[in-house]
Amino acid sequence: MTISPLAPASFPVVPMISGVRFATVEAGVRYSGRKDVMLTHLQAGTSIAGVFTTSATRAAPVLDCQAKLGGDPSGEAAIIVNSGNANAFTGSDGAEAVTNICTAVADTLGIAPQRVFSSSTGVIGEALPFEKITAKLSELKEGLSPGKLKGAAEAIMTTDTFPKAAGAQIDIDGKTVSITGIAKGSGMIAPDMATMLVYIFTDAKIAQPDLQQMVSAINDRTFNCITVDSDTSTSDTLIMAATGASNVDVTGNADFAQALETLMLDLAHQVVRDGEGATKFVTVNVTGADSEPDAKRCALSIANSPLVKTAIAGEDPNWGRIVAAVGKSGAKADRDTLSISFGDIRVAENGWVSPSYAEEQGAAVMKKQDIVINVDLGVGTSDATVWTCDLTHGYITINADYRS
Amino acid sequence: MTISPLAPASFPVVPMISGVRFATVEAGVRYSGRKDVMLTHLQAGTSIAGVFTTSATRAAPVLDCQAKLGGDPSGEAAIIVNSGNANAFTGSDGAEAVTNICTAVADTLGIAPQRVFSSSTGVIGEALPFEKITAKLSELKEGLSPGKLKGAAEAIMTTDTFPKAAGAQIDIDGKTVSITGIAKGSGMIAPDMATMLVYIFTDAKIAQPDLQQMVSAINDRTFNCITVDSDTSTSDTLIMAATGASNVDVTGNADFAQALETLMLDLAHQVVRDGEGATKFVTVNVTGADSEPDAKRCALSIANSPLVKTAIAGEDPNWGRIVAAVGKSGAKADRDTLSISFGDIRVAENGWVSPSYAEEQGAAVMKKQDIVINVDLGVGTSDATVWTCDLTHGYITINADYRS
Known part of the structure; x- marks a missing residue:
């Protein structure tokens, strides 16, 4: 697999989080020759919040995580994740596999099963060979170490x-608080949420309900504003764990919330930058909407339009397709107040192409790797931003030729 | 351009309609070396009904048609259509171009401008060179003939x-009534309506309000149930003209309505069979839904899912992606009552893969050109059917490499 042309230059340097340890292993769930299971151990008292897919056909581990959130946080906790098999639409056997895995992790680590959260990602509808995972738990326990974050990020891919x-x-207040997160996801990405697994760790101190509220709100402005292909997964999971090891209380702290939002947006953008077949990173800003839902509806209509996305893939400044996407969105719009810009280049206004616009200007913007589409509906004061990528032959090749 | 592998073997033999004459011409609006304008003349007293795009950024000719519907039907009428330029998002110049064209047609044919309906299809946002069309009107008038339907169908492509x-x-009652229709459309196809132009002619006698009611109702079950790429056009237009030349009144006639529905469904299916890059014709039946809107929502979620459509392109019986599409649709669903079949092959039931299912069975169905996906939600008694095609490299090539 060729690395996305939109990938960051290198894996970032991120802080280790006190109270969090990682281990990974090759369990052979589906893939061979690579690590496919990661275990995270969290110190006693860690607050755990989560956001999950809204799919009506949610996978068994998602249902299990949702049931466990908000439980007694006093003991140690763990997160176990496998790639290759989503354990989704696997009937009652799926739920049993989750129970078997969580119980085995709990036994191995000497913690309560209610404090073990699991995720699975990969193919849907095939039985999860959970014994392959439970057989590796002793090895995982032996390997737990605070520095193995990169391996964890790799194992969940x-x-x-x-x-x-x-x-x-x-x-x-003169004390350092650290946050570190990992994510996976490159296809079946759409609100709410993307097909993603996201795990965020901090040594901040914050009670579970406060953490949950903060994470849910920020999620709406980050992971719920990205789309690769409009498809929503059955397994989307974001878990945030606050160990409290720094002894710094961040309840209601705006600086902490801002740093967390920046970090979550960074991860969300990385997911888009790894969109299946992506060659362009696209920001869609909608302003002047009648309401916030209208602004988001319009932005997503543009970001999900196959005709807009293929035009971007072809470096074609085909703003007519943006007009069509605005028109079909259901958002309140008026042809004669609508204006469209590519970056700083005003393309269309007053119901027609801008008199100052020359096709070469649009074509030049389209040759860039990062493209900004600005749409002002001119009917109100609400706005929204979403992020997406282009739709290329690479997407078709990945999804038509392989079962994933 | 290679002809779609899903195309009918040949252009059908269709009845000529008394009171309807066609002419076509090479006007060079955008294309060269092909006919790109068609004129239809309709005898005095013809009832004219129409259904149009719901886009908030509708093209100028659509707005003009909508304003003219339901007017005095006593005089002769005309329909003029050009391909190559949609005259959409062209500001006040767009409306002026429509007025210029309709007035010129009216003058040439000696009829009222209010009885001239126009459509334009092609690129958005470029001024329509209407003089190229009006310059050809005398030639078009000279060429009017009842037998030139195939040429008309070609000119609007x-x-x-x-x-x-x-x-x-x-x-x-022993008398023959005829109906004939033509359509164009292959991309930007989605309810409501598809990117299509559709013109249907009959020699039946029926008052405009009755015809309008019949056409609108049937449209909901035909053209509004097809989707190629979820994109809705700014120009979608369906016009039906009843000349009354047969002197057979069909007001409220169930046989006529049934024949019209069959014909409209045939045309709608042909549009899907010419979906950009299509290699498979896909029928999605949803049954057991909680409500009709839920059934249609679920069927469209499956039919518009890029992951489902690419799996079909790859002949992969990836029913997990159908589960995901059901889950994200917003329709009421329950994992454990959901069942999925490919044609007659039961694939999934009771929240898991069917015990009788073998992957080879699904793979065999997927190799066919016409594929039926049956989904029973098991939560109610409502149903819906929609039609779509697969998503292939051909779609990307057509839309990323050419401005259309």
Whole structure:
């Protein structure tokens, strides 16, 4: 698999988080010759929040995680994730596999099963060979170490072409608080949420309900604003764990929330940059909308339009397709107040092509790797931003030729 | 352009309609070396009904047609259509071009401008060189003839790979009533409606309001149930003209309505069969839904899923992607009551793969050119059917490499 042309130059340097240890192993769930299971151990008292797919056909581990959120946080906790098999639409056997895995992890680590959170990603509808995972738990336990974050980011990959991580450190009253996150996801990406697994760790101190509220709100402005192909997964999971090891309380702290949002947006953008077959990173800004839902609806209509996405792939400044995407979105719009710009280049206004616009200007913008589409509906004051990638032959090749 | 592998073997034999004459011409609006304008003349008293795109950025000719519907039907009428330029998002100049064209047609034929309906299809956002069309009106008038339907179907094509027509004759009380229709459309196809132009003619006698009601209802079950790429056009237009020349009144006639529905479904299927890059014709049946809107929502979610469509392109019986599409649709669904079949092959039921299912069975179905996906949600009694095609490299090539 060729690495996405939109990938960061290198895996980032991120802070280790006190109270968090990682281990990975080759369990052979589906893939061979690569690590496919990661275990995270979290110190006693860690607050755990989560956001999950809204799919009506959610996978068994998602249902299990949702049931466990908000439980007694006093004991140690663990997260176990496998790639290759999503354990989705696997009937009652799927739920049993989750129970078997979580119980075995709990036994191995000497913690409560209610504190073990699991995720699975990969093919849907095939039985998860959970024994391959449970057989490796002793080895995983032996390997637990605070520095193995990159390996964890690699073990959870499916069609991803690069491991994804982001980190931040904030000074709060002279004390340092650290946040580090990893993510996977490159196809079946759409709100709510993307086909993604995201795990974020911090040594900040914050009670579970406060953490949950903060993460849910930020998720709406980050992972729920990206789309690769409009398809939503049955397995989307974001888990955030706050160990409290720094002893710095961040309840309601705006600096912490801002740093977390920046980090989550960074991870969300990395997911788009690894969009299946992507060659362009596209930001769609909609302003002047009648309401916030209208702004987001319009932005997503543009970002999900196959005709817009193929035009971008072909470096064609085909703004007529953006007009069509605005028109079909259902958002309140008026041809004569609509204006469209590619970056700083005003393309269309007052119901027609801008008098100052020359096709060569648009074509020059389209040759860039990062493209910004600005649409002002001119009917109100609400706005929204979403991020997407182009639709290329690479997407077809990945999804028509391989079962994923 | 290679003809779609899903095209009918030949252009159908269709009845000529008394009171309707066609002419076509090479006007060079955008294309060269092919006919790109068609004129239809309709005898005095013809009832004219129409269904149009719901896009908020509708093209100028659409707005003009909508304003003219339901006017005095006593005089002769005309339909003028050009391909190559959609006259959409062309500001006030766009509306002026429509007025200029309709007035010139009216003058040439000696009829009222209010009885002239126009359509334009092709590129968005470029000024329509209407003089190229008006310069050819005398030639078009001279050429009017009842037998030139195939030429008309060809003149309105854009990225279509074959001309589309369908015909029907019904015996009503010993008298023959005929219906003939033509259509164009192969990309930007989605409810409501598809990117299509459709013109249907009958010698039946029926008042405009009755015809309008019949056409609107049937449109909901035909053209509004097809999708190629989820993109809705700014120019979609369906016009039906009833000349009354047969002197057979079909008001409220169920046989006529049935024949018209069959004909409209035939044309709608031809549009899907000419979907850009299509290699498979896909029928999605959803049953057991909680409501009709839920059934249609679920069927369209499956039919528009890029992951489902690429799996079909790859002849991969990847029913997990159908589960995911059901889950994200927003329709009421329950993993454990959901069942999925490919044609007669039961694939999934009771929340998991069917015990009788073997992958070879699904793979065999996927090798066919016409594929039926049956989904029973098991939560109610409503159903819906939609039609779509697969998503292939051909779609990307057509839309990334050419401005259309």
